[in-house]
Amino acid sequence: MLDRKHPGHVFDVAVVGGGASGASATYHLSRAGLDVVLLDRNDLNTEASGRNAGSLHGQIQHEPFLEEGAEWAEAWLPALRFLADSLTLWDDLSDDLGTDLQVAxxxxxxxxxxxxxxxxxxxxxxxxxxxxxxxxxxxxxxxxxxxxxxxxxxxxxxxxxxxGKANPLLVAPAFARRAVEAGALVRTQTPAVGFDRDGDTRVIRTPGGDVRARRVVLAGGDGMPDLARHFDLDLPIxxxxxxxxxxxxxxxxxxxxxxxxxxxxxxxxxxxxxxxxxxxxxxxxxxxxxxxxxxxxxxxxxxxxxxxxxxxxxxxxxxxxxxxxxxTPDHSPIIGPVTAEGDVVVGFYPYMGFTAAPLMGRILADLAQGKDPGLDLAPFAPTRF
The missing domain is CATH 3.30.9.10 (D-Amino Acid Oxidase, subunit A, domain 2)
Structure with missing residues (x-):
């Protein structure tokens, strides 16, 4: 059997993006017994997930409510429900991850x-x-x-x-740490610069060599537009x-x-x-x-x-x-497959992705395994723009 760091090794899932959502997805996938690698172009938690103020949001934000109007607010309710459902996961997250995340x-x-x-x-x-x-x-x-x-x-x-609030410096690293304990491999300073196909395997090109996986999760924050273009999808992020x-x-x-x-x-x-x-x-x-x-x-x-x-x-x-x-133009998340085969999925929540990360990671893990996430994702389809 090839060593997992060998370029010929095929992972079950490769997760691109080491913020809170990507680390959460890696955690759920590794806990499910899958062979997972997490790739980040820098270090973990160095961008939006680790540099926000730690707010846990669960109401319609007042500024877009005034600016976008009642019709927008009606359409945005599924995205608000997503936040509310994610907030319930925060209650037990410190215990689940074995780290005091300072959730209040x-x-x-x-x-x-x-x-x-x-x-x-x-x-x-x-x-x-x-x-x-x-x-x-x-x-x-x-x-x-x-x-x-x-x-x-x-x-x-x-x-x-x-x-409420939590400490953004602690969340993504805690997800990643527990994922590694469950067998995940984390590779930082490893940007995804290209994607190819080899049979039923996706080949991720990186400066340090190819990474091969049967399925790919894209959770790269502001890098998402560049990542999605490799699959002929224009994401207006x-x-x-x-x-x-x-x-x-x-x-x-x-x-x-x-x-x-x-x-x-x-x-x-x-x-x-x-x-x-x-x-x-x-x-x-x-x-x-x-x-x-x-x-x-x-x-x-x-x-x-x-x-x-x-x-x-x-x-x-x-x-x-x-x-x-x-x-995003409509303030709603982007979640779902970006390939006809469904082997590449994307997950992104605008502005309030820190709050959404526990649920986002769980849903992305379900999608990457071909499971029904138990949530209507139609309002968040990547092809809606």
């Missing part, structure tokens, strides 16, 4: 400081309730009882009880860098994941005590074309945070970093 699901709160914002929030809550998410409206007094540090200008908002800031440690203060109805803002407290401030503010490119922190975005983001939480104004800011945010 105390709920998410959308805060309004203008009464004109409340009608849209109420419509959004009604849609969430329709698919079983128990969101509800909050009065100003209820908000302050949950978060006494909020500005006096707050007039009401929404509580989505299924939301956009990429842009956004930034997140972290403050010095403070005593426990913020139990929830907070959003602001008046602009781009997410706000939460990590287990370490630091406050994480984000919301999708864009980074910029320097003269060399590298993504770097945009000071204009930083000032605007911090001003918005101070508007909602005035007591943080005197805290020291420790650092601000950039991470890639990937999107």
């Amino acid at each position: 699901k105390k709920g998410g709160i959308l805060v309004a400081d203008d009464v004109s914002q409340l009608a849209a929030i109420e419509r959004k809550v009604a849609l969430e309730n329709r698919i079983g998410i128990p969101s509800r409206m909050l009065s100003a007094d209820e908000l302050r009882s949950l978060a006494p540090w909020l500005s006096d200008a707050v007039v009401g908002g929404e509580l989505c009880p299924i939301e 956009s990429s842009g860098a956004v930034q997140v800031s972290v403050t010095e440690r403070v005593d426990p203060m913020v139990a929830h994941l907070f959003y602001y109805a008046g602009g781009k803002l997410t706000f939460k407290q990590a287990q370490s005590g630091t406050l994480l401030i984000g919301g999708g503010w864009p980074a910029r490119r320097n003269a060399a074309g590298e993504w770097v922190v945009n000071p204009d975005s930083l000032r605007a983001n911090l001003a918005m945070a101070i508007r909602i939480a005035p007591m943080i104004a005197d805290l020291a800011l420790l650092r601000t970093w950039t991470g890639i945010g990937n999107g």
Whole structure:
């Protein structure tokens, strides 16, 4: 029998992409007893999965709800249900992976400081309730009882009880570690630069030599458009860098994941005590074309945070970093086969892929084994664009 590192060895499945979704798929496949290799062009968890702020989302995001309108929101409900189902998996994930992932699901709160914002929030809550998410409206007094540090200008908002946070630095590595324990092989610094066919085997070309597998899972984040083109599929995945800031440690203060109805803002407290401030503010490119922190975005983001939480104004800011945010035109995931034979499958969740990763990995593992994932994937078909 050929050694698994020999170029002639044929794996059952090759997973391309070492973020949370790819590592999750590798974990589920290896636990099912398959011979699996995970390939990443860099190191594991170095892109979107490891550079986000760790939010676990389970409500319709307010900004696209306002911008895209009611018809879009109706069509997006299957993608929201996907997030809600994935959030249930987070409850036991630390135990499953043998790692404290610092999961805390105390709920998410959308805060309004203008009464004109409340009608849209109420419509959004009604849609969430329709698919079983128990969101509800909050009065100003209820908000302050949950978060006494909020500005006096707050007039009401929404509580989505299924939301929370986790540590993004820990999740993908924990999936990968347990996958390796179950027999998976992980190869970093191994980009997939081409794909060929040899009978019933897919041949993945890499700078370090060919990798052969009977089936392939593509979970490469912002590398997905290039990967999909090898199979004559054009995936309209956009990429842009956004930034997140972290403050010095403070005593426990913020139990929830907070959003602001008046602009781009997410706000939460990590287990370490630091406050994480984000919301999708864009980074910029320097003269060399590298993504770097945009000071204009930083000032605007911090001003918005101070508007909602005035007591943080005197805290020291420790650092601000950039991470890639990937999107699709309809904000919905892309999941399914990309070949007529069904031996190459793709999985990508825009903007909130960290939340979706536990379920995404499970579904991709089912598809790679030819199993019914138990979920209607028609709204997420790769060929819908």
